[in-house]
Amino acid sequence: MIVIINGSPNKKSKTMSVTNKLLEHTSESITTINTYDVNVQSCDxxxxxxxxxGCSKKDDMNDICEKLYEADTLILSAPIYFGGLSDKIMSIINRFQRFYSQKYILKEGSIPHFKNLILISTQSSDKTRxxxxxxxxxNILDILFKPTYLGQILIPSSDQTxxxxxxxxxxxxxxxxxxx
Ligand SMILES: Cc1cc2nc3c(=O)[nH]c(=O)nc-3n(C[C@H](O)[C@H](O)[C@H](O)COP(=O)(O)O)c2cc1C
Incomplete structure (x- = not known):
């Protein structure tokens, strides 16, 4: 199963259009988590x-984590906001702290494993920095999850056609x- 975490609020997300291009013709099942539609509190x-x-917070992150355990491929699809990934996707990524602690502090159980971990992002500026x-x-998620394949698609100048x-x-x- 492919899990997409969509960090764009836009119905016609440019970033998701790139994600859809990557996934056209795939026969795998796809689950999309729209970060603007779920209730995920910030890690405090x-x-x-x-x-x-696990985590002390009781919200939609529990369901999201279940999907992550089922996923072969995790795609993070999000625009750049002020030089970082958009805030709603970062709220979800920050809640991966439970996996970080489980792996490095508790050293118990297993965290999700992905065959593929892919970052897809767009930004309006042409400055790729x-x-x-x-x-x-x-890079941090690569160290944490150790996917078999790590890929990135970063598209600048997203206002151009x-x-x-x-x-x-x-x-x-x-x-x-x-x-x-
Ligand atoms: C709050 C906000 C902050 C943004 N910050 C940046 C930025 O730092 N650099 C940049 O190049 N574009 C920035 N943008 C533009 C978006 O990254 C760009 O339009 C993106 O392609 C939108 O993707 P989407 O259609 O998938 O939402 C910002 C847009 C918004 C709404």
Whole structure:
């Protein structure tokens, strides 16, 4: 199963259009978590997960975590907001702290394992350094989840048409093959 965490509030999300391009023709089942439709509280560093597996908060994150355990592929699809991934997706990613503590502090049980972990992001600026925060987040998630394949599709100048250059499409096709 492919799980997409969609961090865009836009019904016609440019980032999701890139995600859909990557997934066109896939035969795998897809579950999309729209971050603007779910109730996920911010991690407030309560330290619960340093002592017990799980999280003290009772909200939609429990269902999301169940889906993560079922997923072969996790796709993070989100626009850049002020140099980082949009806040709603970051709220979910910050709640992955439970997995960090489970793995490195409690050293108990197993955390989700993904065959593929893919970051897809767009931003309006042509200055690609604005992706640096998102890339660092992906790097931390790589260390945490140790996916078999890590991929990223980062599209700047998202106000331009067409959104994807020939080079972008080639890169997407390369990633598509590597995900198999
Ligand atoms: C609150 C907010 C902050 C943004 N910050 C940035 C930014 O720091 N750098 C940038 O290049 N674009 C920024 N943008 C533009 C979006 O990243 C861009 O329009 C993106 O392609 C939207 O993707 P979506 O259609 O998938 O939501 C910002 C947009 C909003 C609404």
């Amino acid at each position: 560093d309560c330290q619960y997960c340093n002592y017990k597996i 604005m992706f640096n925060g998102a890339k660092e987040t992906l 067409p959104l994807l250059s020939e080079e972008d499409i080639q890169n997407i096709n390369v990633i598509k093959k590597k995900m198999k």
